[in-house]
Amino acid sequence: MTTHQKFKISVPATSANIGPGFDVLGMAFSLYLTLDCERLGPGAGLQMSYEGEGAEDVPLVAEKNLITKTALYVLSTYGIASLPPLKIHVNNPIPLGRGLGSSGSAVVAGVMLANSAGELKMSKDRMFDYCLMVERHPDNVAPALFGGFVASFLRELEPEELEPSSIPRSEPTRNGASQPPTPLTDIGHYMQLGWAKEVKAIAIIPNFEVATEDARAALPDNYSRADVIYNLQRVAVLTHALSRSPVNADLVYKAMSDKIHQPYRKSLIPGMQDMLETITPKTCPGLVGICLSGAGPTILALATENFDKIANAVQDCFARQPNLSIESEYKVLDVVHDGAQVQYSN
Numbered sequence: 489m490t491t492h493q494k495f496k497i498s499v500p501a502t503s504a505n506i507g508p509g510f511d512v513l514g515m516a517f518s519l520y521l522t523l524d525c526e527r528l529g530p531g532a533g534l535q536m537s538y539e540g541e542g543a544e545d546v547p548l549v550a551e552k553n554l555i556t557k558t559a560l561y562v563l564s565t566y567g568i569a570s571l572p573p574l575k576i577h578v579n580n581p582i583p584l585g586r587g588l589g590s591s592g593s594a595v596v597a598g599v600m601l602a603n604s605a606g607e608l609k610m611s612k613d614r615m616f617d618y619c620l621m622v623e624r625h626p627d628n629v630a631p632a633l634f635g636g637f638v639a640s641f642l643r644e645l646e647p648e649e650l651e652p653s654s655i656p657r658s659e660p661t662r663n664g665a666s667q668p669p670t671p672l673t674d675i676g677h678y679m680q681l682g683w684a685k686e687v688k689a690i691a692i693i694p695n696f697e698v699a700t701e702d703a704r705a706a707l708p709d710n711y712s713r714a715d716v717i718y719n720l721q722r723v724a725v726l727t728h729a730l731s732r733s734p735v736n737a738d739l740v741y742k743a744m745s746d747k748i749h750q751p752y753r754k755s756l757i758p759g760m761q762d763m764l765e766t767i768t769p770k771t772c773p774g775l776v777g778i779c780l781s782g783a784g785p786t787i788l789a790l791a792t793e794n795f796d797k798i799a800n801a802v803q804d805c806f807a808r809q810p811n812l813s814i815e816s817e818y819k820v821l822d823v824v825h826d827g828a829q830v831q832y833s834n
């Protein structure tokens with residue numbers, strides 16, 4: 489077996505919760521977290537460098553950095569105590585804590601790092617299990633790993649699998665709990681959906697963070713039957729409407745309405761409710777749909793044209809918020825069919 493000296497891992501950013509698809513629908517974008525890795529001689533240890541989003545805050549200690557921490561966890565389940573000597577350069581253009589799946593992409597990168605560095609030969613489906621042990625949101629992890637516009641769900645766990653030590657955890661980065669065990673198999677299931685290729689994604693990213701954990705804490709434990717039916721009806725229509733070209737903007741816009749998570753998160757994202765109601769295919773021609781990206785605060789607008797005007801309408805709304813005057817930037821992105829990749833050289 490050839491051991492490659494260098495390899496590069498690329499993982500796309502994602503947007504989860506598309507419209508009514510809370511915890512279900514996500515998509516992968518043309519914005520990539522990359523890890524340039526080079527094997528070093530025995531005893532050289534781990535040399536990690538980092539540029540891009542989070543460069544000032546992200547720890548570069550193997551046991552603390554989400555990417556390497558995830559890799560160490562995977563390797564430990566194979567009886568491997570540490571990463572082999574490696575030089576890793578991380579380039580991260582994905583803003584942290586903004587609802588563009590930075591943690592999901594970091595976890596996917598970590599699992600792929602373990603797989604390549606440890607020559608574990610895992611299938612992507614098995615890697616999916618590992619990712620879900622660390623980050624429980626399949627709507628981020630599935631598109632980051634597999635690419636495209638993706639629907640996913642977690643299987644219900646058997647009573648014996650509900651032992652605390654077996655349950656996949658959602659935010660391991662902040663609660664400092666002990667390592668999860670070797671993953672169960674087939675935890676997650678997914679389906680890549682069709683995508684009308686004329687539709688691009690505009691991510692309007694305000695200059696504040698919302699931790700996913702905090703945004704989940706804002707949600708109720710129970711929902712009314714009417715609200716559940718409201719979302720189920722729309723999610724079924726939306727998955728098909730977004731696959732048809734030419735896309736029916738009025739239908740998609742209506743089908744992107746949600747009663748499960750956005751109403752409860754509006755106090756965390758000033759101006760969001762106003763944007764969702766006033767930025768429509770009529771007021772902003774070219775707009776196809778608009779929603780919160782992941783747990784926010786980024787706003788995701790789907791559009792076929794007038795990308796700058798649509799982005800500016802959202803930016804104006806952020807800027808108009810009394811006493812806050814929120815600044816924002818935007819990125820016009822493609823929905824990419826390929827998910828995480830590794831390229832070997834030498």
Ligand SMILES: Nc1ncnc2c1ncn2[C@@H]1O[C@H](COP(=O)(O)OP(=O)(O)O)[C@@H](O)[C@H]1O
Binds near residue numbers: 584588698701
């Ligand atoms: N490239 C990265 N390297 C290390 N840690 C990361 C990276 N990206 C994200 N994280 C961790 O994930 C956290 C953000 O996760 P989360 O609150 O779920 O927001 P997001 O919506 O961006 O996924 C960061 O504060 C950081 O701890």
Ligand SMILES: N[C@@H](CCOP(=O)(O)O)C(=O)O
Binds near residue numbers: 505510589592700781
């Ligand atoms: N379904 C999750 C998605 C979180 O996505 P993120 O990009 O904000 O981490 C949720 O809404 O909690």
